[in-house]
Amino acid sequence: MGNYLTVSPNEEDQRKQNNALRQIMDGKTNNTGSFTVTANQATTAVTDFRVGADSVIAMMPTTANAATEWASGNMYVSSAGKQTFTVTHTNSATASRTFKYTVTG
Numbered sequence: 001m002g003n004y005l006t007v008s009p010n011e012e013d014q015r016k017q018n019n020a021l022r023q024i025m026d027g028k029t030n031n032t033g034s035f036t037v038t039a040n041q042a043t044t045a046v047t048d049f050r051v052g053a054d055s056v057i058a059m060m061p062t063t064a065n066a067a068t069e070w071a072s073g074n075m076y077v078s079s080a081g082k083q084t085f086t087v088t089h090t091n092s093a094t095a096s097r098t099f100k101y102t103v104t105g
Helices: 014-025 064-071
Strands: 032-036 043-047 056-061 076-081 084-088 098-104
Touching: 032 043, 056 064, 056 076, 064 098
Parallel strands: none
Antiparallel strands: 032 098, 043 084, 056 098, 076 084
């Protein structure tokens, strides 16, 4: 995760609140992560405390092998629950299938 500001629910420091809001307006939200597809498996489980059953997970390939996997059309989020989501993908020995993702909701 990046170095993003957080504020407590009881934050009273206006400067901290303003800085956090400015980061949000600049697109610097603390809702990103990365994972590498598990080789020789048809699914990969990802643990992230921000994920819930109604979360939307958006993924982006960051390696050539990940781009090939993504282009195959065989990859999708097959389940999401409290602090975890599962990605279903091609069962392959291909390594270096790395993705970045965002969690919304």
